Amino acid sequence: MSEGPKKISLQEAVxxxxxxxxxxxxxxxxLKGSTATKKLSSQQTKKASNTRRKMGT
Structure with missing residues (x-):
């Protein structure tokens, strides 16, 4: 009788x-709600330095 809980259809299991x-x-x-904004800001700073490098200043 230990197999009772296991006998569910595949759809139910999924x-x-x-x-x-x-x-x-x-x-x-x-938990990680605050890190999403930090990642975004770091990407923006990267973009700024990249444009500076392209301009040659």
């Missing part, structure tokens, strides 16, 4: 896995 993935992504997004 839906459960997807729900777990979404929950994990949401928790990670909440």
């Amino acid at each position: 839906q459960q896995r997807l729900a777990e993935k979404k929950a994990a992504q949401n928790s990670k997004a909440n």
